[in-house]
Amino acid sequence: MSRTYSIRDLADEFDITTRTIRFYETEGMLNPQREGQTRIYTPQDRVTLKLILRGKRLGLSLAESRELIGMYRPGLEPEANRPQLEKLLAVIEQRRSHLRQQLHDIERMMQDLDDAELKASEALAALKGA
Amino acid sequence: MSRTYSIRDLADEFDITTRTIRFYETEGMLNPQREGQTRIYTPQDRVTLKLILRGKRLGLSLAESRELIGMYRPGLEPEANRPQLEKLLAVIEQRRSHLRQQLHDIERMMQDLDDAELKASEALAALKGA
């Protein structure tokens, strides 16, 4: 019922190359259906791709993204066993702490940029005045 | 007057290898003094290194960090010319927008992690109950 996407559809929407999408497939992150040779992507695939790219923007490796994305795949061993789940929680906590560190860095960086911008525009103003 | 640092001091403090520090030097980001062969680092150098690493945590390339750090070097052409300053402001604005995007991504990621954590601990609880 729900619509499907060509590889170009997704490449254009997310502003990446088709090569990139095929690469993610060889890395086992996507498994599109085939119509003959041609790849056909479901909305599910599209969501997965979106998650990969979001992770990428945050500096995660593909391997790391794969770990996190694994959790969003329903029906992939619903009765996951305890050790796996516990490891999962650990990963989550570690990731969260990483994000906190990033937030902190961003705050300080923003502050530094404020200072820099101030200095720069002051210097510009001084030049105009001269 | 102010103290100095050996390459090991800095490597230990920031938990990186000496190779990394030397690499940053060949990339023109550090210029320590020499005492014979041996490198001697000033507090200034230490700050520069700190900025490099902060940028790295945020996913900046060394080239990008170098651009930003250039602004913090006092006495390096105090009467910087207009085009340079204007480009600088542009870089800052672009960087700021990138950081905003990252903040957004982090928020959504955190939210997703919240959901995932909930699911995981629910699954764990269910297992314990069984």
Place this chain on the structure above:
DNA sequence: ACTCAGGTTTACGTTAACGTAAAGGTAACT
């Protein structure tokens, strides 16, 4: 004199994440 723990240069190796051809299939115009 010897060792040893630091430092140094030089240079080749490595990994991730794709880029970039090359060579070819297929469906649809014209």
Place this chain on the structure above:
DNA sequence: AGTTACCTTTACGTTAACGTAAACCTGAGT
């Protein structure tokens, strides 16, 4: 039939940011 516009696989190339190893110096301790 020819060209256009997609898609495909295969495979070698590339860049950043270091790792790793070899071969060497050098001052401090024994």
